[in-house]
Amino acid sequence: MTPAEKTEAARASEKRLWPVIRFKEVFTIKELAMTADVPVGQAMTFVGALTGVGVLVALPFPPGGATRETKYRLMNSLGPKVPHVMRIRVLEDPNSGYTLVPPCIRRAGRPPVPKQGEGPVAIRMKL
Numbered sequence: 148m149t150p151a152e153k154t155e156a157a158r159a160s161e162k163r164l165w166p167v168i169r170f171k172e173v174f175t176i177k178e179l180a181m182t183a184d185v186p187v188g189q190a191m192t193f194v195g196a197l198t199g200v201g202v203l204v205a206l207p208f209p210p211g212g213a214t215r216e217t218k219y220r221l222m223n224s225l226g227p228k229v230p231h232v233m234r235i236r237v238l239e240d241p242n243s244g245y246t247l248v249p250p251c252i253r254r255a256g257r258p259p260v261p262k263q264g265e266g267p268v269a270i271r272m273k274l
Contacts, residue, residue: 201247226242
């Protein structure tokens with residue numbers, strides 16, 4: 148599979164995953180992949196990107212719970228248009244025109260990193 152075909156397959160998966168995430172609001176990766184009918188690996192990549200910028204948050208395990216599978220909660224719905232995982236691991240939000248950048252790739256002189264629970268930091272960037 149060529150890089151262009153991989154990108155097209157990932158975008159097709161994102162188009163199926165995003166409405167499910169917005170509808171369910173709390174889910175596991177397996178539930179998400181099964182509902183959206185996409186491979187688990189592509190669901191993991193998309194969830195990881197959304198979690199990295201604060202759109203999703205991983206929920207703590209309940210005490211004494213039978214399941215140890217991580218559940219995720221939608222914290223900031225970006226709108227109906229599908230955000231895209233970009234090669235440099237930032238999230239493009241077509242609804243606002245912003246690119247959301249996770250704290251781990253910001254450098255000195257950039258906007259401050261949000262505190263726990265503040266949500267994503269949107270940085271307008273030309274890519």
